[in-house]
Amino acid sequence: MSEIHAETVAFARDTMMPPAPPPRRETGAVRWMRENLFSGPLNIILTILAAWLLWLALRDLLPWAWRGIWQAGSASECRAIRDQLYGEGVPAACWAVVRARWRQLLFGFYPADGLWRPLLALGLFLVAVLPVLFSGAPRRLLWLSAAAPFVIVWLLWGGSLWGPVAAALGFVVGWAIWAAVARRGNAGLALLLGLGAALAWWFLLARPVAAGLASVAPLALVPVESRAFGGFTLSLVIGLAGICLSLPLGVLLALARRSELFFISKVAVAYIEVIRGVPLIVWLLVAQVVLNYFLPRGTNFDILLRVIIMVTLFSSAYIAEVIRGGLAALPSGQYEAADALGLGYWQATRLIVLPQALKISIPGIVNSFIGLFKDTTLVSIISLFDPMRISSTIRATTEWGGIYWELYVFVALVFFAFCFAMSRYSIWLERRLERSHR
Amino acid sequence: MTIAAEPPRRAFRPSQLINDSRYRGLTIQVVALLLLAGLIAYLGHNLVVNLRALGKDFDFGFLGNRAGYDIGQTLISYTNNDTHARAALVGMLNTLLVAALGCVTATVIGVLAGVLRLSKNWLIGRLMTVYVELFRNVPLLLWIVLVHAVLSNATPIPAEFRGEGATASMVFGVIAFTAQGTFIPWPVWGEGAELLTVVLLLSILAALVWRSYARRRQMATGRPLPVLWVALAILVLPTVLAFLLLGRPVTFDVPTMRETGIARFNGGVNILNSLVALWFALALYTGAFIAEIVRGGILAVSRGQSEAAFALGLRPGRTMRLVILPQALRVIVPPLISQYLNLTKNTSLAVAVGYADLRATLGGVTMNQTGRELESILLLGLFYLVVSLVISGAMNVYNRRIALKER
């Protein structure tokens, strides 16, 4: 009505009408509630139902958490304090256990005076992935990204700095030889020579060089055994190592799967299907009990490394599928243009295909990481001290025997904080990619 | 006319293996094949050496030995005198059972939550968002354990059902939710039950026939016939009639609290809390992912589609059923099936609540007692692989059907 009035009569008006507030029932909380909660019979029922569910869920939980006792030395002390404060049997959380053992839940048995090391490693990792995750970051950081894995390994496991440096030099040597030969033209020979040089370095020269350097400049951190890793540190180490190490493998698998060579693509398909068809927990069992059967007699490296290897093989199949999606999203014109310019397969892949396909795949990779990070709880089943297993051992001590929910709630909250943040990032990235692709 | 693929007959030169597109692929594949064969031979050799050194062999004979352990929840008859093979079979069926239950429930929860998340109702929308985010971002293992603990804490123990001062009672007098499981009535097949089954099947068929007849009539004459009520009648009436005429061939074994000894229910079937917990944890967890898929699917069907349908005069319900859903389903179904796949694989977390799935029987107790890790894990892996391949095979068939429709 008002619009018709405005259009038909307005030109006859000689003074402008000031904007008037809408009718009362159309503003503020009332209107909001009418629109969003009680707009129809179905909605009213739903609202009541939801409110009831909410009440049901929070009725016991909130007072229990709110009454929580933070200062106590053991579960029985907690109970005594509770009885004193609220009366016997009143539900009250015993957060004191988290207060007493948060360090174990976060860092496992990592030496108390070295906690800065995993934290610094995490910080370094975050800086190192900046240029990958945010295209706005300065390109020069890429050098840091290349060096980061070695520094992180050194920070976490300690020992002489020169071990990781020698290992890194292997890549440098291989790359240098490859680049030198590739300039002369023969790509296949370059690859072979580069690989050979790197292997020769690692097997023959790396140890003496590391030892030599260590005797000249003994830069070393206190070594930390893998079994000291636990809690969320362990989860992050397994998750991040798994994703980062599986990337190259995943790229190769994805390329192999799209390959026109029958045998190569079939092998890749078989690998991916077998890995994805069997649950992670079975693969972890494999890592724990049967992997040794397939290695030379007497081989024995620690379970964390075995788990990382298994997780890497596992997630490479998933990463391969993510990257295959990225490859498929690339228009065929890109391949044709690369061909027409005379670029070879590997040149085209490296310079044209992968930079674009990987960029499209990043949200998928982040999602894979979230999944893997959550799945690291499964290692508790093979007795690694992930947050779940740490909770169990804390409850196995005489002090904290009767504690149950508090530890799980804490673990769940930390997981939620990590995963939620990452999934938001992934969604943000997807939106941005959509925009840039029109 | 010369053939380009075969230039003037020149002697074969080794460099052609790398430089000729006809041979290069072959060369690469042969090299890859050799490398792979080498790797397999190396692993196999290690295996043989290790087995010999440990004095073990590779033999599935242990499956025929007496298992000696009991399983709480079985679909087929099993005692601790049965073999490891039968225990494995029990575990396999248990895995499939919880996977099937989980998939159905997850779909219901997921579709509901996905649709409700789009609801204009602020409270419902927010609640569903919280549900989805909470379940997606916390490990499944934790959910399984928590649901199990909540379940056994929230339900009364059997003793509370007994005697004068009973503080708990059965639902409808036939179902008992207890901390030790849910006791439900179970049908007992008497004489004539087969006939009843036949009648039921025939009436289902008849209802379907009526539905298609009604549709054809409407297509032909434009006059709609009542479908729902008639079909229901066809479905229910003959069966009820047959049930009464045959002298009630099917009776229900209702759980009853026994009078003496430790309080427990006799009769009926007990669904263990470990099964229920695993089932609901899997369903809630996977449901959160399905909700996102459903929401995405509905949002993917452009608003223009529903506007066009409204403009043609279709009512919202019809629009949903005839226009939105068929299109959304194409987007929804492939990721949905891969969620089913995930759920099936995730049933292997049953160990957290002690549900006797295949991983717990064959890959747990049996493996531990017989020391046959290689054989057990091989069988375990094969089972999951076969199930996965069957499900993804079904997905491929579906995808192909969709693809055909697009032509």
Next chain:
Amino acid sequence: MKTSVMLGTLALAGLAGAAQAATLDDVKARGTLNCGVNPGLTGFAAPDASGTWQGFDVDLCRAIAAAALGDPAKVNYIPLSGETRFTALAAGEVDVLARNSTWTFSRDTDLKLDFPAVNYYDGQGFLAPRALGVASAKELDGATVCIQTGTTTELNLADFFRVNNITYEPVPIANDAEGRQQYLAGACDVYTTDASGLASVRATFETPDDHVILPEIISKEPLGPAVRHGDTEWADIVRWTFYALVTAEELGITAANVAEMAAAPTENPEINRLLGTEDEYGTMAGLDQQWAVRVVQAGGNYGEIFERNLGESTSIGLARGLNALWTQGGLMYAPPFR
């Protein structure tokens, strides 16, 4: 020098690993003892707030390390689940399994293990709420029973109910903590595991007096360390390390007085032989003369270890019972040091 793990992996650490030599040589070459333990069983093995492992089994590991390596701290504690412990031992992942494992015929023969000694005589029992009104395990007809999988307990349970011709329903649980929670929530009528475990579970209850441990012990559970079959020298070291602990208690040697007693030969020739002040018993076992001194110094004699971890002064509060010395009516009996 400890090269970094990264480098080790790249060099395929395994390839360098020599064929399996005698375990003692391996342990000495490595400089640490790999000891398989329970990842968390109150009183037997659990890491404390600072991450140090403590418990009855842990002290045995420390004693073995003291004997073989001269330093009780040089132990890698490798937590193993019930399902995978024997495989880990067979695969060489641990040198000795000190994880309250029951010595059984099939484990000794079929699984190719050796049990050098029994360090704890246990038996499977039942924990029941007082309110259940059950005085004997024979009255448990129709009970639901919480039970840990992957152990001998579930086999014993099946046998017990079969023999007594009564029925039960097993409720498998994943670990102790879950078992405790489920039992308290009423998911099962009774909880069964080794009696020592029941005592430690009961100790953590809010109202322990509302629960009773039923009098029946339905099985023999001789718990002891396990080693790989075939390496008898190593088995001897583990065996006599344990017997040194028992003998020390018998002879009144404690962590407090061992140094003093080992300083000079005493009147008692057996003490002298044990502590290496007379004859060369250490070298016979491939160790040095002071080995037993270090073993006792590591954590005291058997009695001290028991009291500190499980005894009546702890919250677990177990009596010595079968685990008292044979001279005090128990089963702990060490062959003579002669």
Next chain:
Amino acid sequence: MTDAALAPPPPVSGEVAVQITGMNKWYGQFHVLRDIDLTVTKGERIVICGPSGSGKSTLIRCINRLEEHQSGQIVVDGTELTSNLKNVDKVRSEVGMVFQHFNLFPHLTVLENCTLAPIWVRKVPKREAEETAMHFLHKVRIPEQAHKYPGQLSGGQQQRVAIARSLCMRPKIMLFDEPTSALDPEMIKEVLDTMIELARDGMTMLCVTHEMGFAQAVANRVIFMDQGQIVEQNTPREFFNNPRSERSKLFLSQILGH
């Protein structure tokens, strides 16, 4: 048309650039190219036209082996295209191609697009490659866009970058696969101008296009294809004014009729 068009195209030399004899190609059962015989001499500017699906694009894509032919012979600048990958690489580095949809690499700047192939295929030092690239970007009149990404340019600008990118490899022959048909009308001219300029410089060009004005201005031969065959070859003047085959007449009437 334009200033550039007014200058007479340079004379044609007698050297053979591309020699196609008895070439056939099938897609599965479909016979796309049937017995193609074609000789292109150096400096020639050939326009290929015909109805859609007549095999024009396939023909020029065979010349740098983006498509494989199944029988017959293709010799490009003395190199026969066979399954020998070295020959293929040699031909590709000497034959430039411009696509209908530009196919620029969106993750690289304009300059990087232009220097990529010289650096990696021709092994030219980076600085030299950049100088060459700037030279050709000047030539296509967009040097100021060198550091932008393709996504920031208009269609016409992108296509000119694509031409510059090909030229950076200093090709002997340029192939154009409908270079203007994805462009808005006002952008077609800027691309055509560039092409005309290129023709004036004496580049050997094979161009699939429906721009008849361009054909009349610079081509010295027009090839009309239908159903995978070369139906008519003639000078532009003859072809447009006096087409011989019925099919050509029909095609021209449809294309010029409106």
